Amino acid sequence: MSSLYQQRKNVIILVMIVFMAVYIIRLFYLQVIDDSYKDDAMRNALREVIVHPPRGLIYDRNDSLLVFNEAAYDLMVVPKELHDFDTVDLCNTLDITKEELLKRLDKARKYSPLLPSVFEQQMSKEDYGYLQEKLYKFPGFFVQNRTLRSYPSAIAAHILGYVGEINDAQLKKDSYYQMGDYIGISGIEKSYEEELRGVKGRRMVLVDVHSRVQGSYKNGEEDIVARQGSNLWCTIDAQLQKYGEKLMANKRGSIVAIEPSTGEILCIVSTPSYDPNLLVGKQRSKNYTALLHDSVNVPLFNRALKAIYPPGSTFKLANGLIAQQEKVLNRNTIYNCGGGYRIGSHVIGCHHSGPTDLIAAVRSSCNTYFCRAFYNTVSNCRTIQEGYQIWKNHINQLGFGQCFNTDLPYESKGIIPSVEYFNRKYNGSWNGNTIVSMGIGQGEVCSTPLQMANLLAIIANRGYYYKPHVVKAIGSKNNPNRRYAQKIDAGINSEYFEPIIEGMKLAITSGTARAAAIEGIEMVGKTGTAQNPHGNDHSVFACFGPADNPQIAVFVLVENAGWGGTVAAPIASLIVEYYINREIKRTEVEKRILELSIK
Amino acid sequence: MLTEKKQILSKGFDTYLIVIYVLLVIIGWFTIYSSSYDANDSFSLFNTDKAYSRQFIWILVSMALAVVLLLIDGRIYQNYAQYIYYACVLLIVSVLFFGTEISGAKAWIKIGSFSIQPIEFAKFATALMLAKFFCEGKTTSEKKNIWLFSFIIILVPAAIAILQKDTGSALVFFSFIILFYREGMNENVVLFGASLILVFVLTICLNELYTIAIITVGFIVAWIINRNQKKKIIRNILVYVLLIGFVFAVNFAYNSILQSHQRQRIDTILGQSIDPKGADFNLNQSKIAIGSGGFFGKGYLNGTQTKLNFVPEQSTDFIFCGIGEEWGFVGSLVIIALFMALIIRIIILSERHRNVFTRIYGYGVASIIFFHLLINIGMTIGLVPVIGIPLPYISYGGSSILGFTILLFVFIKLNDA
The missing domain is CATH 1.10.287 (Helix Hairpins)
Structure with a gap:
């Protein structure tokens, strides 16, 4: 008997030990071998909160603030952490429909079940306060602080650009971004995105089963502090920019002003424009669509960089330079103007007549003179093709027919046709007279206001330029932007500029551009009229001043305003006057321009 | 004088059992403290809002009771076993009428701010009753009906527990099968x-x-x-x-x-449910807590899963999660080893003892403690269904620690006789 019980006692103890051995093996598996539970635990309790750094601020060249940041709040969702919640309550709180809610959750889930996605963007402080009290009812949701751009003086919209939510294509290209992040979409915001965005930080927080934040993880040891983006200093002069926009109100066109000695853009106006504050926050996409579909004003279109016009008479300056460089003429060469340039039965008319030298030709914008000069330039070689190619190389060196590819967004190249183009167009049989209208800035040639302003900077510098750009310093004002510090030779000897400049001075004092004269500043300028087959001609004026120490080179184009001397010249001279004197003495001129409205 | 008194208390009382008991109770309290730990709160042992201070009071009461039990004459248990049993049965029946319902089970009696769960004491009473029945039934040679009657003894409290919707406790009474087996029940029945x-x-x-x-x-x-x-x-x-x-x-x-949630629990444990947020959410969280502990654990008070309430019932039924998370595999091993030492020690002492009553009672104690250990740890690591019974001496709960203290110290006293 007792041996039976002894045996059963042993069976009992053995079975117990076997059970516990199984448990210990299981525990060993769970705790030591299988690592997935550690990840699960991290995922459970640790939430990585991305800390979005504020974007860098943007100042003008005189430290006045152009762009700063304002606080906003994004409601984020982590789909995997969602539990059942009162959808009606959330819909009412955010004022969205249930379909919208389901759609957004679906989108978030498609992006990633584990990473946070933006569910509701840019809530106001009031909405945020209201939601925060209820947030515990919606596990899986949390609020992230964001900053929104704000533009205190609402100028230079095209150049500053705007930021918006990143799109799928950009998201795939750069792993720095997550869905819902903001990225610079145009202007400086885009070209200096990497400087402005800063470095994202991260906070590891512990959340409980209801997704409520319970504190930091390991006292913040593993947190990464967000670094604010670098501040930028623009080359723009905010006051000048503002003044330029004021002058261009109710007109279409653009002003580009460059500091010749540096290539810094002092102001760049394109009208009609828009208030950059429209493209911020919740209303951004609505406003954007409205601006995009405004086919009358096309406010998003940056005329200063993208619009191409026949440059008109101001182009004669370039041709005068090239003709001298190619030794086709010199400052004393005289052509007789008989009131027009004759090609067979066709005549390109001219407003004046008589024997004309280069200075006088510039002063009175003689068509005959520059047609001949151009004809002689391109006909200076064995074949027209060779001659034209030489001219084309010069004009490219002067900045035409190409982009500067600086920090300015979306430039147009303009049009300088190739030899092949003319060969094709005229079946190989063409000569200098076929294309002679290019000599006076008409015909096939087209340029942008920026290129024309750059030509003026070259003339002011007597032969070289710096690529026009809009950012002066990055991070600190003492850290100049060196990307565009390379001096570029325009391929024209400096002595050839003197007769051109001489003629331009005379144009101001006694020629076509008397409306641009400013007391106390010796101005150098040239009018132009860009032919417009669709309506009234565009009024064009290019100038720089003061003549012996050029501080500003300006190009102005006002669409449909007719002859260059009437509208563009006063505007350009007001810009010069304002920039140099910081006050306007010619108040009647200013008043006339401000009241002028051209549709 | 002092040493003399100590001698009286510990003379013949099994020191191993007492040491293991004290260790388990201390580990239990520290684990409960950790699971309700909040760095922002001030520490107070006598603030009855806090689980750990309530448990501290219960531990003091239990230890005082243990001393009293060691001083009382051990013979009363054999003499009055049936009365203790009847009284307990009456008590748990009365809970059916006067009890309070807490988390689905109507198994509690409220006294002031404390709630008592009488079924914890019924386990002790049933062990006594079985011991008395076996050691006296054999002498009256009612061999044919002995198994029938012994089943009735365990079925009565089990049935009442089921009526209280306390399935876990009901199952505990079937742990006496271990005792039956030891006392000669046909092994075919066990196999069946x-x-x-x-x-x-x-x-x-x-x-x-x-x-x-x-x-x-x-x-x-x-x-x-x-x-x-x-x-x-x-x-x-x-x-x-x-x-x-x-x-x-x-x-x-x-x-x-079965009700749907019970069905789901069974399904989950048998691997039938694949809904991760459904019935096995709790079980999953429990496994994550234990599994994330690693070999040495995250360190005391550093558990994230238990501290942030991912684990349900973390100071009562799922308290093992806290140990597994903060003390890792080493801690889990220590707990299991302590329990196995306790149980095997009880079995060895029971076998050695000349008194049949003590031996059978001892097996009853070992059976109950082992069953709790098996089910409680088994459910936290997903090897048995989620059945809500506490881990003896460690889980939070006054009735539980009192009941198990009585169970053990009555044996220590009987063993000494």
Whole structure:
């Protein structure tokens, strides 16, 4: 008997030990071998909160603030952490429909079940306060602080650009971004995105089963502090920019002003424009669509960089330079103007007549003179093709027919046709007279206001330029932007500029551009009229001043305003006057321009 | 004087058991403290809002009671076993009428701000009653009915527990099968019980037709192997019919009697549920907490899963999660080792003891503690269904620690006699 019980006692103890051995093996598996539970635990309790750094601020060249940041709040969702919640309550709180809610959750889930996605963007402080009290009812949701751009003086919209939510294509290209992040979409915001965005930080927080934040993880040891983006200093002069926009109100066109000695853009106006504050926050996409579909004003279109016009008479300056460089003429060469340039039965008319030298030709914008000069330039070689190619190389060196590819967004190249183009167009049989209208800035040639302003900077510098750009310093004002510090030779000897400049001075004092004269500043300028087959001609004026120490080179184009001397010249001279004197003495001129409205 | 008094108390009392008991209780308190730890709160042992301070009071009461139990004459237990049992049965019946419902089970009596769960004391009373019944029943040679009566003794409190919707506690009473086995119950009965469990699992995991097919194949194979032994054929056919009947009973009970959450729990443990946020959410969280502990654990008060309430009932039924998370595999091993040392020590002492009453009672104590250990830890690591019973001496709860203290110290006292 007792041996039976002894045996059963042993069976009992053995079975117990076997059970516990199984448990210990299981525990060993769970705790030591299988690592997935550690990840699960991290995922459970640790939430990585991305800390979005504020974007860098943007100042003008005189430290006045152009762009700063304002606080906003994004409601984020982590789909995997969602539990059942009162959808009606959330819909009412955010004022969205249930379909919208389901759609957004679906989108978030498609992006990633584990990473946070933006569910509701840019809530106001009031909405945020209201939601925060209820947030515990919606596990899986949390609020992230964001900053929104704000533009205190609402100028230079095209150049500053705007930021918006990143799109799928950009998201795939750069792993720095997550869905819902903001990225610079145009202007400086885009070209200096990497400087402005800063470095994202991260906070590891512990959340409980209801997704409520319970504190930091390991006292913040593993947190990464967000670094604010670098501040930028623009080359723009905010006051000048503002003044330029004021002058261009109710007109279409653009002003580009460059500091010749540096290539810094002092102001760049394109009208009609828009208030950059429209493209911020919740209303951004609505406003954007409205601006995009405004086919009358096309406010998003940056005329200063993208619009191409026949440059008109101001182009004669370039041709005068090239003709001298190619030794086709010199400052004393005289052509007789008989009131027009004759090609067979066709005549390109001219407003004046008589024997004309280069200075006088510039002063009175003689068509005959520059047609001949151009004809002689391109006909200076064995074949027209060779001659034209030489001219084309010069004009490219002067900045035409190409982009500067600086920090300015979306430039147009303009049009300088190739030899092949003319060969094709005229079946190989063409000569200098076929294309002679290019000599006076008409015909096939087209340029942008920026290129024309750059030509003026070259003339002011007597032969070289710096690529026009809009950012002066990055991070600190003492850290100049060196990307565009390379001096570029325009391929024209400096002595050839003197007769051109001489003629331009005379144009101001006694020629076509008397409306641009400013007391106390010796101005150098040239009018132009860009032919417009669709309506009234565009009024064009290019100038720089003061003549012996050029501080500003300006190009102005006002669409449909007719002859260059009437509208563009006063505007350009007001810009010069304002920039140099910081006050306007010619108040009647200013008043006339401000009241002028051209549709 | 002092040493003399100490001598009286510890003379003959088993020091191993007392040391293990004290260790488990201390570990339990520290784990409860950790699971309700909040760095922002001030520490106070006597603030009854805090689980750890309430438990501290219960531990003091339990230890005082332990000393009293060691001083009382041990003979009263054998003499009054049946009265203690009847009183406890009456008490748990009265809970059915006057009790308070807490988390689905009507198993509590409220006294002031404390709640008592009488079923914890019924375990002790039933162990006493069985001990008395076995040691006296044998002398009156009612051998035929002894198993019937002993089953009735455990079925009464178990049935009442089921009426209280406290299935976990009801199951605890079936742990006395270990005791029955030791006292000579036919091992075929135990095997039959085991095959019932197997059939139960198969019926739910597969379906009734497959299960019947498997049983039938099993019996045909057994018959072919043993076809020369003809004498037990009738009994085997009877067993076969019973098992088939059991399949249908389980099927019916599962689909028609069980409530959906119970069904889900069973499904989950048997791997039938694949909804990660559904029924096995708690179990999953429990496994994550334990599994994330690693070899040495995250360190005391550093558990994230238990501290941030991912684990349900973390200071009561799922307290093992806190140990597994903060002390890792090493801590889990220590706990299991302490319990096994306690249980095996009780069994060895029981076997050694000359008094049959003490021996049987000792087996009862070992059975109950082992069953709790098996179910409680098993459910936290996903090896048995989630059945809400506490981990003895460690889980939060006054009734639990009092009940288990009485259970153990009565044995220590009896063992000393």
